Amino acid sequence: MNRTTQKIAELDRVIHEPGRLMIVALLSAVEQADFLYLQHETEMNKGTLSSHLSRLEEVGYIEVVKTYRGKIPQTLLSLTAEGRQAFQQYRRRMKEAL
Amino acid sequence: MKNDPEEMKVDQIEKLVRRPVLYNNVDGVGELGLGLFGLGCGLLDWLQIRNPANYIWHRWWGMLWFWLIIAVIYYGTKAIKTHITYPRTGFVEYRKRKSAWLSALVLGCATALLAAWCATFAARSHWNIGGPYWGMTTPAALLGLLYAGAYAYKIAGEIRWKWAVAAAMAICSVVIAMLPTGVIGVVAGSTSDFTTLPANYRAWILTITVYGAIMLISGGISFVLYMRHTQPAAETAK
Numbered sequence: 001m002n003r004t005t006q007k008i009a010e011l012d013r014v015i016h017e018p019g020r021l022m023i024v025a026l027l028s029a030v031e032q033a034d035f036l037y038l039q040h041e042t043e044m045n046k047g048t049l050s051s052h053l054s055r056l057e058e059v060g061y062i063e064v065v066k067t068y069r070g071k072i073p074q075t076l077l078s079l080t081a082e083g084r085q086a087f088q089q090y091r092r093r094m095k096e097a098l
Numbered sequence: 099m100k101n102d103p104e105e106m107k108v109d110q111i112e113k114l115v116r117r118p119v120l121y122n123n124v125d126g127v128g129e130l131g132l133g134l135f136g137l138g139c140g141l142l143d144w145l146q147i148r149n150p151a152n153y154i155w156h157r158w159w160g161m162l163w164f165w166l167i168i169a170v171i172y173y174g175t176k177a178i179k180t181h182i183t184y185p186r187t188g189f190v191e192y193r194k195r196k197s198a199w200l201s202a203l204v205l206g207c208a209t210a211l212l213a214a215w216c217a218t219f220a221a222r223s224h225w226n227i228g229g230p231y232w233g234m235t236t237p238a239a240l241l242g243l244l245y246a247g248a249y250a251y252k253i254a255g256e257i258r259w260k261w262a263v264a265a266a267m268a269i270c271s272v273v274i275a276m277l278p279t280g281v282i283g284v285v286a287g288s289t290s291d292f293t294t295l296p297a298n299y300r301a302w303i304l305t306i307t308v309y310g311a312i313m314l315i316s317g318g319i320s321f322v323l324y325m326r327h328t329q330p331a332a333e334t335a336k
Contacts, residue, residue: 021111021114022114025111025114026114026118029115029116029117029119029193030118030190030193031191031193032191033188033189033190033191034184034188034189036187036189037121037188041117041121041188069184076189091108091111095108
């Protein structure tokens with residue numbers, strides 16, 4: 001296995017999925033954002049976005065907080081320290097591999 | 099946005115990382131604020147140099163005008179974000195900036211100012227440009243060009259029609275640099291109390307005011323486009 005192939009094989013599979021990559025990349029630049037913002041930016045439907053978020057929450061890359069803004073329910077999402085580190089590592093490996 | 103694994107290249111990831119920063123001005127409110135600030139400061143300066151020293155604009159409480167503009171920008175931005183932007187396209191809380199960022203900004207501005215002055219005097223001595231006024235108005239124009247360049251790089255790169263805004267700013271900077279002092283004096287004031295004001299100060303007032311107007315127009319167009327292309331989440335669901 002050559003070096004490039006090895007780098008690609010080492011990529012985090014959870015983040016490498018395009019939908020989840022978009023979510024993690026967007027969240028990496030902010031403290032937190034709500035569900036509506038991610039839906040607007042990624043142009044995914046609610047079901048798809050929810051399933052990606054569940055997967056990311058499952059591995060501990062994002063934190064989900066359900067709250068209210070006035071009387072309107074709001075789902076706030078943020079990257080955990082682990083998620084941030086995983087994304088940085090992913091970016092570094094992608095740059096090295098390509 | 100593309101959702102194809104083959105197209106998710108490194109540069110696209112970098113673009114995605116920059117998107118939340120651009121989102122801050124998705125409704126044009128950032129530019130509206132800058133425009134109001136530029137126009138307000140320009141107007142206050144203009145009122146100060148157009149009126150005698152005993153007028154309200156020279157008293158400490160005349161400066162309340164300045165704080166009024168700041169308050170309008172702060173609370174206006176907050177109100178638009180809370181009642182229009184967040185219900186339509188979502189809420190974002192940005193990461194707290196470290197103080198090092200602020201130091202870099204101050205250092206950058208100081209360097210740009212110094213560079214503008216040096217470039218002006220170097221150009222004057224090299225081409226032996228006659229007349230006292232070219233050298234006086236050029237620093238304002240050079241800084242204006244620098245701002246237009248930064249705007250083009252940061253914003254127009256992502257939103258095509260903003261190139262027209264960057265071009266308008268650049269053209270205005272050059273026009274202000276080439277204006278005869280007589281014209282600058284007429285536009286940016288001269289009274290018996292302030293005849294000694296240098297031309298570059300007047301050029302500053304003109305530059306700030308013109309840039310404020312351009313930002314206000316650009317922000318206004320962005321706001322109208324945003325309102326036309328988005329709907330509150332409840333209406334989208336229906």
